[in-house]
Amino acid sequence: MALLEVRDLRLSFGGLKVLHDISFSVEKGAINSLIGPNGAGKTSLFNCLTGFYKPKGGSISLGGRPITGLPPHRITALGLARTFQNIRLFKEMTVLENAMSGQHCRSRHGIMSAILHLPAQRREEETIRAAGMRWLDFVGIEQHAHRRAGGLSYGDQRRLELARALASAPELILLDEPAAGLNEREKLDLVHLIRRIRDETGVTVLLIEHDMGLVMQVSEKIVVFDYGQKIADGPPEAVRKDPRVIEAYLGTED
Amino acid sequence: MTDEVRTMPTAGQPQLMRWSVVLPGLAALTCALVLPQFANAYVTEVATTALLYVVLCLGLNVVVGYAGLLDLGYAAFFAVGAYTSGILTAEFGFNFWLTIPVAMVAACVAGIIIGAPTLRLRSDYLAIVTLGFGEIVRIIARNLDITGGASGLIGIERPEIFGFRLMQVQHFYYAFLVLALLTAFVCLSVERSRMGRAWFYVRYDEDAAAGIGINRVTAKLQAYMMGAVIASVAGCLYAAKMTAISPESFTFNQSLLILLGVVLGGMGRIPGVVLGAVLVALLPEVLRGAGTYRPLVTAVALLAIMLFRPNGLWPDKRV
Numbered sequence: 001m002a003l004l005e006v007r008d009l010r011l012s013f014g015g016l017k018v019l020h021d022i023s024f025s026v027e028k029g030a031i032n033s034l035i036g037p038n039g040a041g042k043t044s045l046f047n048c049l050t051g052f053y054k055p056k057g058g059s060i061s062l063g064g065r066p067i068t069g070l071p072p073h074r075i076t077a078l079g080l081a082r083t084f085q086n087i088r089l090f091k092e093m094t095v096l097e098n099a100m101s102g103q104h105c106r107s108r109h110g111i112m113s114a115i116l117h118l119p120a121q122r123r124e125e126e127t128i129r130a131a132g133m134r135w136l137d138f139v140g141i142e143q144h145a146h147r148r149a150g151g152l153s154y155g156d157q158r159r160l161e162l163a164r165a166l167a168s169a170p171e172l173i174l175l176d177e178p179a180a181g182l183n184e185r186e187k188l189d190l191v192h193l194i195r196r197i198r199d200e201t202g203v204t205v206l207l208i209e210h211d212m213g214l215v216m217q218v219s220e221k222i223v224v225f226d227y228g229q230k231i232a233d234g235p236p237e238a239v240r241k242d243p244r245v246i247e248a249y250l251g252t253e254d
Numbered sequence: 255m256t257d258e259v260r261t262m263p264t265a266g267q268p269q270l271m272r273w274s275v276v277l278p279g280l281a282a283l284t285c286a287l288v289l290p291q292f293a294n295a296y297v298t299e300v301a302t303t304a305l306l307y308v309v310l311c312l313g314l315n316v317v318v319g320y321a322g323l324l325d326l327g328y329a330a331f332f333a334v335g336a337y338t339s340g341i342l343t344a345e346f347g348f349n350f351w352l353t354i355p356v357a358m359v360a361a362c363v364a365g366i367i368i369g370a371p372t373l374r375l376r377s378d379y380l381a382i383v384t385l386g387f388g389e390i391v392r393i394i395a396r397n398l399d400i401t402g403g404a405s406g407l408i409g410i411e412r413p414e415i416f417g418f419r420l421m422q423v424q425h426f427y428y429a430f431l432v433l434a435l436l437t438a439f440v441c442l443s444v445e446r447s448r449m450g451r452a453w454f455y456v457r458y459d460e461d462a463a464a465g466i467g468i469n470r471v472t473a474k475l476q477a478y479m480m481g482a483v484i485a486s487v488a489g490c491l492y493a494a495k496m497t498a499i500s501p502e503s504f505t506f507n508q509s510l511l512i513l514l515g516v517v518l519g520g521m522g523r524i525p526g527v528v529l530g531a532v533l534v535a536l537l538p539e540v541l542r543g544a545g546t547y548r549p550l551v552t553a554v555a556l557l558a559i560m561l562f563r564p565n566g567l568w569p570d571k572r573v
């Protein structure tokens with residue numbers, strides 16, 4: 001059974017149908033991509049998977065458990081983390097505090113044990129902090145731990161969003177256009193980092209990306225969207241040759 | 255503006271003592287400790303009021319400064335505490351100290367009744383609902399027999415501790431000082447913990463907070479309830495000091511004044527909030543000489559502060 005199973009997912013806003021009966025799956029340990037022209041519904045699909053949008057129909061399951069319609073924090077706790085297309089960091093807080101936020105759903109001490117300074121609470125704080133540092137180190141920005149997150153360079157902000165998502169100990173991580181706004185060098189680093197996420201931590205990756213070169217290079221399977229419909233699904237070579245994909249991309253920016 | 259900000263020191267992390275903070279803090283504490291020995295009854299009375307506002311502003315700061323929720327009826331929880339303690343001691347002969355936990359529970363219940371349905375909605379609704387709640391509590395207090403109606407509740411017992419009865423202004427001054435220190439310690443402990451950080455995450459970006467696994471409704475509800483409990487304890491001690499309370503102590507104006515203290519000093523951080531609270535208590539006294547022009551002078555002074563220090567006099571660096 002696949003890690004992520006999406007069956008006949010439908011979403012609409014008023015009269016506007018954004019997703020038409022989408023079905024696909026992501027195998028555990030894979031790196032898969034979701035591509036398609038602007039407005040095809042990719043981000044909307046991510047919003048359905050992570051509980052931000054309520055689909056009109058269909059089902060989503062993660063590791064065999066149904067997650068359709070659950071609130072975002074429950075879905076994160078069940079092992080699905082995400083980054084946002086427009087970076088959504090806690091800009092006024094430090095880089096480390098941002099990374100530590102991912103650990104919230106993996107820890108449990110509340111107000112009372114904080115007031116009483118219980119030893120178990122202190123230990124947990126230490127664990128949260130260590131995990132935050134570990135993920136900053138993983139993405140390579142630990143030297144900025146005590147800086148204001150909003151003051152990081154654009155590329156480092158993207159890395160921090162990754163660290164924060166990874167800190168929630170996910171099974172599957174969804175990356176929404178992680179290469180947007182990066183230069184060629186930074187894109188190469190990103191490809192390397194995405195591979196390391198899968199190879200070193202075992203986290204499955206599903207990414208949305210516009211850069212075809214990057215997508216072909218990094219993914220084992222590609223799902224193609226156009227106007228809210230899935231028009232192709234398969235390995236990079238097959239998708240590249242698919243006439244419907246070529247047609248969808250003719251005349252667009254790609 | 256530099257990129258360096260103060261990290262929230264986290265438990266377990268040995269933190270360098272910052273003398274620039276510790277020394278003025280110690281100096282202020284020493285002054286606070288010896289003040290009644292030198293000051294006359296009037297000054298001690300004003301200082302006691304200032305300490306009451308420190309507690310109330312610290313409590314409201316949990317709601318407004320940490321979690322970013324606009325509460326326009328905070329005095330209602332102050333009233334819940336004062337009336338719970340007052341009624342239990344005056345009408346039922348309870349020991350004062352036993353009324354504190356009862357008042358805390360009452361504030362929690364009231365907090366859940368108001369917060370649980372509203373905190374699911376957009377934050378703007380909370381402002382309206384809390385405004386209404388503040389008025390409802392005051393109107394109930396005006397109209398019930400057990401609360402003494404419009405003229406209020408009289409004959410509230412003075413508390414006793416180890417056989418010593420708190421009577422004079424100085425006694426209550428020290429009682430409020432202890433409560434203020436305790437509240438500051440509690441707020442500081444929570445601010446630096448997992449839950450405190452969660453409030454800041456929610457305040458800065460609710461969607462991102464939900465996306466990384468924080469239940470925003472329960473996080474907000476906990477902030478709201480913690481604020482309620484702090485106000486209720488302040489209310490207990492206030493009732494004991496006054497021995498008589500009336501609905502007029504818990505008006506919308508009172509809520510605004512507390513909110514003003516939080517915003518004036520710079521919400522979010524304890525030193526700024528303490529400063530704001532002291533100013534709110536002192537301003538009317540300092541301006542007594544201005545006679546009938548007092549409201550005007552107060553308004554101008556506040557406007558000037560808001561114009562020239564929009565983030566408060568001693569702002570949270572992260573804003």
Ligand SMILES: Nc1ncnc2c1ncn2[C@@H]1O[C@H](COP(=O)(O)OP(=O)(O)O)[C@@H](O)[C@H]1O
Pocket residue numbers: 013016018036037038039040041042043044045
């Ligand atoms: N919250 C929303 N309300 C109304 N329409 C929306 C909303 N979110 C997305 N859409 C619409 O859904 C379509 C797909 O958008 P999106 O998922 O952002 O596309 P992509 O990420 O593939 O560029 C667009 O037409 C967009 O206007």
Ligand SMILES: [Mg+2]
Pocket residue numbers: 042043044085
């Ligand atoms: Mg998009």
